[in-house]
Structure formats: structure tokens, C-alpha cells
Amino acid sequence: MNEINTRRGFLKSILGASALLFVGNRIPLFANQDYSVIGVEKLWRLVGEFENQTDIPINELMFKIANHFIGTPYVGNTLEGGDGELCRINFEGLDCVTFYELVLCLARSFKQGNYDINSLVNEVTFVRYRGGILDGYESRLHYTSDWIHDNVNKNVVTDITKSLGGLKFEPKVGFMSSNPDKYAALKNNPKLVKIIKKFEDEINSRKHYFIPKDKVNLIENELQNSDIICIVTSIKGLDYSHTGIISKAENGDAHLFHASTNQKKVIIDAPISEYLKKSKSATGITIVRPLEIK
Structure with a gap:
């Protein structure tokens, strides 16, 4: 190595x-x-x-x-x-x-x-x-919703979810500040936990959009290679549970291309609408598209 x-x-x-x-x-x-x-x-x-x-x-x-x-x-x-x-x-x-x-x-x-x-x-x-x-x-964008917000502002990506018919959702993030013992940097560091909590509050004050799980199949034809897929979760304190990119098949299916926790490697998986059906905690997706550099 x-x-x-x-x-x-x-x-x-x-x-x-x-x-x-x-x-x-x-x-x-x-x-x-x-x-x-x-x-x-x-x-x-x-x-x-x-x-x-x-x-x-x-x-x-x-x-x-x-x-x-x-x-x-x-x-x-x-x-x-x-x-x-x-x-x-x-x-x-x-x-x-x-x-x-x-x-x-x-x-x-x-x-x-x-x-x-x-x-x-x-x-x-x-x-x-x-x-x-x-x-x-604390400067790392730990929450995916914060990553999206910051990189939209930096013109790295654009959030296309709303334009595809996305609905508002309120993630109410707070997992990190509520579970500091799960993070080596936060454990026994209440000052840093307070800083993380401030960023969580900022995230929760913003508008967020998602495509509900049962509607994803209706927008798959609008997706393209390398659209970044963020899977919304119902797990308390979190916003998204998994991410990947799109691999568009010749027949138009939009497959999830990701580092799979089940397969323990990077794979091209099932179409995103089919993949979501396997997860009870997944409620939908947010889609951001990489922008050309100006």
C-alpha cells in the first residue's frame, strides 16, 4: 500500500x-x-x-x-x-x-x-x-444536506430535485450532537459538540426537496450519467442514509452506481426505483447534477 x-x-x-x-x-x-x-x-x-x-x-x-x-x-x-x-x-x-x-x-x-x-x-x-x-x-460537511447546500453555493453542483417535481421535507438533523460518543473527535469535547449543533440548526432552517420513493420511477428518464443520488432516510436525526451516482443503461433505466455496503465493493446496482424498494428506511431521493467549471 x-x-x-x-x-x-x-x-x-x-x-x-x-x-x-x-x-x-x-x-x-x-x-x-x-x-x-x-x-x-x-x-x-x-x-x-x-x-x-x-x-x-x-x-x-x-x-x-x-x-x-x-x-x-x-x-x-x-x-x-x-x-x-x-x-x-x-x-x-x-x-x-x-x-x-x-x-x-x-x-x-x-x-x-x-x-x-x-x-x-x-x-x-x-x-x-x-x-x-x-x-x-467542524469545517467538514458531515451532513449530506450541508454538502449539497455548500456545493450549490460554490457552483460545483445544482440541485435539480425541485424542478423534477420534488416536495419539501424537513430532515431535522441532530444525530452527531446527540450521539457524541460515536465520534472520536466529539467524544469528551463539549465545545466542539456545541459547534456541530450550531451547524445542525442551520441545516434544519433551510429548505430541502426530495422525490418520494413511490414517484422515483416517474422521473428516472430525466436522470443522466453521474447525477448524484442522495437517499433520504426516516432514521431519527439523519437526513440521508446513502449516496451514489447514476449509470444510465441503453434502455433508459437509471441504475445506482455506488459503494455498496451489502456487496462490500463498488458496483452498478439495480435501477434506483427498484433499489429503494428494498430499504424500509428510505423515503425518497434528492438529485444534484455536477456543473461544468467556468
């Missing part, structure tokens, strides 16, 4: 922005970056495959990249660690969030002509953290 870990202090010099460290001859690392990357060889293979294919729409580039992750093991909690909040990227193990996040950020990076690890880290940081700034555990 190839792992790169860097923890660098901020370079206090007017030349700091141009100060680079080079690992081998392929990986430029800015001296003020804090991150961890596992399985970086996968990035080089993807660069070789896609560096001349970036003129296609971003959703199609995402979909092509995603196909290279089929069979990747499902691994949870890859964003956690005992050495503080880092921008962690793992090519060798993905969960339902890091799967769509990674293929989205790879596509965004490639579309901008950026193929180095530092550019990918910058893109993941921009997408994963509130306002695009990594500033501790």
Missing part, C-alpha cells in the same frame, strides 16, 4: 507560495498542505487514460472515471484519523460518500488541465469542506 502523508507548517516567507517539495519526479507538494493519500498509483493510471479526453461533458468524464473504480473494496471511516483533520484521499477503499466525491473531484481537476496530486487535494478540499476551507473537524 502506497501512502503519502505530509504535515507542514505554513511557510512564513514572501516566496512561500512558490516553495515546492518534490517526491520522486511526479508529485509536487505545496509546503503548506496537510493531507494523506493512499494508493496514489491509481491517479497516475487515470491520468494516462484521461489526460486527452477532457473535452467531453463533466458528467460523462465522471462516469468514465467511476468505471475504473468498479470492484474497489468498501471501506468506511477513511476520513478519520488520530492526527487531526487532514484532507484524506484513499484510492484503495471507498464508502458511499468518498466514491462520488473522488470521481467528481478527479473530473473537476482533469477538466482544468490539472493532473498532479496537489491539484487533486485542493479540489477535494474545496468540495469536502465548508466554503472550500479546511479549518478543523
Whole structure:
């Protein structure tokens, strides 16, 4: 397993922005970056495959990249660690969030002509953290509804749910602040719990939309490759229980492409309307569409 870990202090010099460290001859690392990357060889293979294919729409580039992750093991909690909040990227193990996040950020990076690890880290940081700034555990967009809100504001995605006939719903998130013992960063840290609670209250004050479970089959033909699917849950304190992207079949069916907790790997699953029928807690979906970079 190839792992790169860097923890660098901020370079206090007017030349700091141009100060680079080079690992081998392929990986430029800015001296003020804090991150961890596992399985970086996968990035080089993807660069070789896609560096001349970036003129296609971003959703199609995402979909092509995603196909290279089929069979990747499902691994949870890859964003956690005992050495503080880092921008962690793992090519060798993905969960339902890091799967769509990674293929989205790879596509965004490639579309901008950026193929180095530092550019990918910058893109993941921009997408994963509130306002695009990594500033501790609390800056991570832990709740999917918060991720949607922030990335709509950053013009990374657009929420198309309402335009497809979506209805309002009130998630009432609060699971993290109500269960701090389940999170290493929150355990025995009441000050941080209060900060998380403030963000939960902000989430609960916003408008949210979803397509009810029994109506999803009516809008499947409107979906396209790489639309990000967020499955709304009835579980108390949570907003969404699972995520993935769409894989559009030749017959028009919109299959769920995701890191499956049941199959323990990345797969293309059943059509989303059929998949939802198997889950008692799933009440519907929210759909966000990746935007081209301007």
C-alpha cells in the first residue's frame, strides 16, 4: 500500500507560495498542505487514460472515471484519523460518500488541465469542506444536506430535485450532537459538540426537496450519467442514509452506481426505483447534477 502523508507548517516567507517539495519526479507538494493519500498509483493510471479526453461533458468524464473504480473494496471511516483533520484521499477503499466525491473531484481537476496530486487535494478540499476551507473537524460537511447546500453555493453542483417535481421535507438533523460518543473527535469535547449543533440548526432552517420513493420511477428518464443520488432516510436525526451516482443503461433505466455496503465493493446496482424498494428506511431521493467549471 502506497501512502503519502505530509504535515507542514505554513511557510512564513514572501516566496512561500512558490516553495515546492518534490517526491520522486511526479508529485509536487505545496509546503503548506496537510493531507494523506493512499494508493496514489491509481491517479497516475487515470491520468494516462484521461489526460486527452477532457473535452467531453463533466458528467460523462465522471462516469468514465467511476468505471475504473468498479470492484474497489468498501471501506468506511477513511476520513478519520488520530492526527487531526487532514484532507484524506484513499484510492484503495471507498464508502458511499468518498466514491462520488473522488470521481467528481478527479473530473473537476482533469477538466482544468490539472493532473498532479496537489491539484487533486485542493479540489477535494474545496468540495469536502465548508466554503472550500479546511479549518478543523467542524469545517467538514458531515451532513449530506450541508454538502449539497455548500456545493450549490460554490457552483460545483445544482440541485435539480425541485424542478423534477420534488416536495419539501424537513430532515431535522441532530444525530452527531446527540450521539457524541460515536465520534472520536466529539467524544469528551463539549465545545466542539456545541459547534456541530450550531451547524445542525442551520441545516434544519433551510429548505430541502426530495422525490418520494413511490414517484422515483416517474422521473428516472430525466436522470443522466453521474447525477448524484442522495437517499433520504426516516432514521431519527439523519437526513440521508446513502449516496451514489447514476449509470444510465441503453434502455433508459437509471441504475445506482455506488459503494455498496451489502456487496462490500463498488458496483452498478439495480435501477434506483427498484433499489429503494428494498430499504424500509428510505423515503425518497434528492438529485444534484455536477456543473461544468467556468
